[in-house]
Amino acid sequence: MINKYDFILASATIFVALVWFIFNIFNTDKGNVCQIYINNSLYDTVVLQSSDGIENIIIDGEVILKYEVKNGHVDVIESECRDKLCVRQHAISRDGESIVCLPQKIVFMISSDKENEFDGFTY
Amino acid sequence: MDLHTKNKRIAYVGVFVCIALVFSYVEVLLPIDFGIPGMKLGLANIVTVIALYLFGKKWALFISILRVVLSALLFTSFFSMIYSLSGALLSLAIMSMFYNRSKLSMTGISMLGGVFHNVGQLIVACIIVKQIKLSFYGPVLILSGLITGLIIGIVSISVYKRVETYVRL
Numbered sequence: 001m002i003n004k005y006d007f008i009l010a011s012a013t014i015f016v017a018l019v020w021f022i023f024n025i026f027n028t029d030k031g032n033v034c035q036i037y038i039n040n041s042l043y044d045t046v047v048l049q050s051s052d053g054i055e056n057i058i059i060d061g062e063v064i065l066k067y068e069v070k071n072g073h074v075d076v077i078e079s080e081c082r083d084k085l086c087v088r089q090h091a092i093s094r095d096g097e098s099i100v101c102l103p104q105k106i107v108f109m110i111s112s113d114k115e116n117e118f119d120g121f122t123y
Numbered sequence: 124m125d126l127h128t129k130n131k132r133i134a135y136v137g138v139f140v141c142i143a144l145v146f147s148y149v150e151v152l153l154p155i156d157f158g159i160p161g162m163k164l165g166l167a168n169i170v171t172v173i174a175l176y177l178f179g180k181k182w183a184l185f186i187s188i189l190r191v192v193l194s195a196l197l198f199t200s201f202f203s204m205i206y207s208l209s210g211a212l213l214s215l216a217i218m219s220m221f222y223n224r225s226k227l228s229m230t231g232i233s234m235l236g237g238v239f240h241n242v243g244q245l246i247v248a249c250i251i252v253k254q255i256k257l258s259f260y261g262p263v264l265i266l267s268g269l270i271t272g273l274i275i276g277i278v279s280i281s282v283y284k285r286v287e288t289y290v291r292l
Binding site: 010013016018082 | 199263
């Protein structure tokens with residue numbers, strides 16, 4: 001059923017996945033901002049440290065999605081889509097992580113705006 | 124190709140597509156959840172793999188496309204169809220390239236298919252939402268593709284060995 005070439009394939013694949021994973025860990029950090037895109041256009045930007053609470057996304061007067069910000073994490077808790085995959089996805093907090101609701105074309109994307117931080121300025 | 128064989132083939136393709144649809148439906152019912160977009164068991168790929176070895180790549184492609192389109196119309200939505208179709212097509216393309224040309228067993232081909240199924244879906248997801256950062260999920264999707272491919276492969280070989288002598292054209 002399984003021969004040694006399968007093992008070689010599996011080992012090579014695991015190796016590639018591990019390398020990619022380590023690369024990701026070193027390249028990302030806890031993000032501090034969550035951008036919400038609807039239909040590929042930016043709808044809202046949520047600053048993670050200071051926006052704890054439950055928020056609604058309202059389109060045409062209807063609440064189509066509910067999300068919660070807590071402890072620097074964003075989690076989708078309710079959605080009007082048919083398969084509710086977005087609700088089941090786990091809470092995100094790292095730069096690059098995302099929650100996607102494909103039917104409603106809503107994307108939550110964590111990013112960090114490190115480039116905008118400055119330590120001080122003088123006149 | 125005589126008419127008898129043609130009819131036999133049409134009948135088999137019909138049965139295979141139905142079985143694949145049932146697998147798709149059952150998979151939605153199972154309370155197994157991984158919490159990451161695109162991760163699923165892919166039970167219907169059992170049919171795809173077996174069809175590949177029994178009937179060849181052209182028919183496996185036909186059965187696969189039929190299954191994806193029908194199950195999207197019946198059970199999910201147009202959006203997830205694009206998503207599924209891309210995974211299924213890429214996975215089948217890779218499997219067809221190697222299934223009779225390499226020393227991998229059916230399980231190995233299925234693992235390859237599983238990995239590329241997830242990779243294909245990830246690529247299309249990145250394109251649709253225009254965010255390369257989704258590739259954060261690359262490693263875990265590759266690993267889960269490998270593991271589900273392994274399970275699907277073992278089941279496929281078991282079924283294939285028993286059906287091989289009967290499903291002959």
